[in-house]
Amino acid sequence: MQPVTTRAIPERLSRPQQVAEAIKSWVMAKGWRPGDRLPSEAELIDRFAMSKGTIREAIRILEAQGLVKSRTGPGGGVFVHQVSEERATALLGNYFYFEHLTIDDVYQIRKALEPELAASLAGRLSDAQLRALEEVMTCYDAPARSAAEERDQHIASLRFHALLAEMSENPLMRFLIRFTANMLADITVSRKLYTQPNQELWASGLDYQQRLIAALRSGDSAAARSILAEHMHNAHRLMHLQETVLTQRFLPESKII
Amino acid sequence: MQPVTTRAIPERLSRPQQVAEAIKSWVMAKGWRPGDRLPSEAELIDRFAMSKGTIREAIRILEAQGLVKSRTGPGGGVFVHQVSEERATALLGNYFYFEHLTIDDVYQIRKALEPELAASLAGRLSDAQLRALEEVMTCYDAPARSAAEERDQHIASLRFHALLAEMSENPLMRFLIRFTANMLADITVSRKLYTQPNQELWASGLDYQQRLIAALRSGDSAAARSILAEHMHNAHRLMHLQETVLTQRFLPESKII
């Protein structure tokens, strides 16, 4: 038997990673905010006593995380950058490239969150906001007559929900609603050819947005909650009838509802 | 007046970013899975006709996103890697370093998700899983007598919820419950010195876990839902009494409940 040399944890970070972490702590400690400029490459090389290549790799790491952006030219350099919603969505999306999600998974979350969102917004929206919601609704006035039309309506519906989320003051709620909407928008409908669009089902949800906006305007949060809960139930059922499946792919950063 | 050359969008990607995206598409197209080896640095240099430095920066970008890992030595190379929950948590946490979250924000989500989680698990857990939950509960048998003890109980409670989430078959639910728990664990309790721990409040929630486990065992999902809803309400109220505040910092990848 050999005496096993227990290597505490072989999880040593590469030097660029160490430098990236160091810069991150530095930014935090100094309280630098988006727009502030980090020291130039040359200064970083001095301060960390690392070569240009290593420093550059460290900066790439931070850039990939969305924390900095760099510009060339005079007055250029590396700048602290607020992580964008797009970047955060893409990065989290990568996680679910491997942890496969089903339609049911996404709808379990939507069913829990969306009614709560609606309830929390009731009576708190301005006229301008309510009008903006009504604006997005226009493409709903008729039931879909083809699979393609139905899919378009679904996408439009997701946009409506994303807009609603945008009106929440809760950044986590905003992000999650929009993230799940993006996951659903990024699907392929592989419906059997003989399946007809289910008109009654959409008809039942046709006026839900009018009713929702009325509830939001009057401040009836219980009504808003139940209207959205009912709609989620219908939408989920419709996806099942369509035998919709989630595609597996890395979300491009650009694509956002 | 000069004829302005309208640069469509100055969002040109740097070459390492282009290479990183190309590799990502390549992995997707080839259907490579975690553990599969990418071509060696030398081969990538040939294939993309880029310098070593550029290729390495591209690999660093993918590594920062958690998509690949590289090892030195013979048999080494760059390998496709499943994005870990820790990495995903850290990356999403960066987003909320700038989009400040309040306790209320996090609890609005928890209040919506946790009862739904409990309901979905009722009647679906094995005896071993139920016993594991009972195991974690043990540190709850007495009300806290100091602020420190109360905080420890809170952390333990978060661990209980994380364990419960782990039993869900919904990867999105699993991630979100654990993410929010991590956000809450990463706080400082800045309580006024003269504030005493609120014993009645904890006492009211003392046996909630026993009742929850009973409901889970018997398959009573309505009961499970309402028990957890009630507990969330109490926990949220307690946090307010403690004047707890969320700290703003970049979450280290290691720290997971």
Add this chain to the structure above:
DNA sequence: CCCAATTTGTTCGTATGTATC
């Protein structure tokens, strides 16, 4: 234990591109 092969990791000098003045 040492040596050799393989692959990533790091350094440095130089040159190029880009934006500002």
Add this chain to the structure above:
DNA sequence: AGATACATACGAACAAATTGG
């Protein structure tokens, strides 16, 4: 147009880590 200040890119050499003989 030219000078300046900055990031960006390249190439060759060397270092470190891992594996197998």
